[in-house]
Amino acid sequence: MQDVASNHGNPFDPHHVIEFCYINIIGIWLYGKMFQQRDEQYFKWAGTFVRRLELGSCLLVDWFPSLAYITSAEVKELKGLVQTMMDWHMKLLEEHRQTLNESSPRDFLDHLLIQQQKGKLMVSNTDICSVLDDLQSAGFDTVTANTIWGIQLLVQNPDVQKKLQAEIDEVVGSGRAPTTKDRRNMPYLEATLWEIQRVGIIAPVPCIRAAMNDTTIGGFDVPKDTVLLVNHTKMAMNPINFPQPQKFDPSRYLDENGVVVAPDKKMMLFGNGFRICPGMQIARDMMFTVMANLLQRFTFQLPEGVTALPVGRNDGLIQYPRSYKITAIPR
Numbered sequence: 001m002q003d004v005a006s007n008h009g010n011p012f013d014p015h016h017v018i019e020f021c022y023i024n025i026i027g028i029w030l031y032g033k034m035f036q037q038r039d040e041q042y043f044k045w046a047g048t049f050v051r052r053l054e055l056g057s058c059l060l061v062d063w064f065p066s067l068a069y070i071t072s073a074e075v076k077e078l079k080g081l082v083q084t085m086m087d088w089h090m091k092l093l094e095e096h097r098q099t100l101n102e103s104s105p106r107d108f109l110d111h112l113l114i115q116q117q118k119g120k121l122m123v124s125n126t127d128i129c130s131v132l133d134d135l136q137s138a139g140f141d142t143v144t145a146n147t148i149w150g151i152q153l154l155v156q157n158p159d160v161q162k163k164l165q166a167e168i169d170e171v172v173g174s175g176r177a178p179t180t181k182d183r184r185n186m187p188y189l190e191a192t193l194w195e196i197q198r199v200g201i202i203a204p205v206p207c208i209r210a211a212m213n214d215t216t217i218g219g220f221d222v223p224k225d226t227v228l229l230v231n232h233t234k235m236a237m238n239p240i241n242f243p244q245p246q247k248f249d250p251s252r253y254l255d256e257n258g259v260v261v262a263p264d265k266k267m268m269l270f271g272n273g274f275r276i277c278p279g280m281q282i283a284r285d286m287m288f289t290v291m292a293n294l295l296q297r298f299t300f301q302l303p304e305g306v307t308a309l310p311v312g313r314n315d316g317l318i319q320y321p322r323s324y325k326i327t328a329i330p331r
């Protein structure tokens with residue numbers, strides 16, 4: 001919040017402020033560590049993470065192995081970055097082990113170490129570091145992208161932003177910060193978060209799968225080993241399930257009593273089945289808390305003299321809107 005306020009109502013790109021916020025929330029949850037400020041150490045760490053995600057999600061050599069010779073520099077860079085993150089997590093693991101108190105776990109890493117020590121979790125230290133790394137990397141970029149879409153959509157839909165602020169004022173007021181406990185009393189924000197996910201669609205084609213056996217899907221024969229992709233955009237923009245799909249309308253998830261009806265199988269933005277996103281609940285909690293706290297204190301607007309934000313999205317596994325600047329006016 002201080003970072004946002006420090007712009008004093010001047011235009012700024014919210015990307016890095018939001019990213020910093022989520023990296024710290026996840027860091028505290030996983031291993032009780034947060035960066036105090038966006039200093040050189042932080043930028044080095046975040047840069048390593050982001051570059052690794054970039055390289056890891058679109059290396060041509062994964063698709064065309066014959067290119068291994070040409071892309072070897074990138075592969076070498078990727079291996080170096082993976083090792084840097086592994087060393088970082090291993091150092092945290094050792095620090096945690098030395099100060100571990102079994103009767104009072106401080107964070108997720110402590111819980112893993114306790115289960116490992118008791119023999120209930122048959123994992124090596126490297127396994128634990130990989131889990132931390134997985135959760136950290138799958139965790140911060142996704143929620144950051146969603147929130148960046150969310151701020152853009154609220155600037156473009158000021159009536160929705162006003163309704164959200166009215167709900168926050170009524171349920172929370174201004175004397176305390178909103179928390180996850182407020183979620184059940186704030187259906188309009190809950191519904192808005194679904195709509196932000198639907199319109200933003202941060203991962204249009206998230207994971208590649210293959211049929212393990214001959215099967216049928218929707219009446220089509222699918223032979224064993226067929227590569228399968230889920231088209232999230234098609235589902236989220238299906239006019240049968242979402243009338244006027246281009247319209248940003250959180251009320252589509254509210255029934256006649258104002259109760260939230262989650263989209264469920266109509267759009268499976270967290271995946272489905274055995275491999276469904278294990279971070280779904282924490283992601284929804286984090287996005288709720290961040291958005292509620294921001295809107296309690298600020299109104300997002302177009303900078304003076306600007307009539308529209310850039311249209312379109314960036315390429316990549318996780319897709320952001322084109323970078324933009326807005327103002328955050330203290331309420």
Ligand code: HEM
Nearest residue numbers: 135138139142143206207269270271272275276277279283
């Ligand atoms: C809005 C935020 C998020 C979205 C839209 C999202 C979406 C997804 C999707 C679509 C998958 C693939 C599911 C499948 O294969 O069927 C996935 C997997 C995964 N997600 Fe998320 N995710 C989000 C946030 C998070 C967070 C915050 C965490 C961790 C703290 C996380 C951790 C993971 C992990 C570890 C997997 C791999 C699961 C596996 O392969 O079994 N995600 N996520």
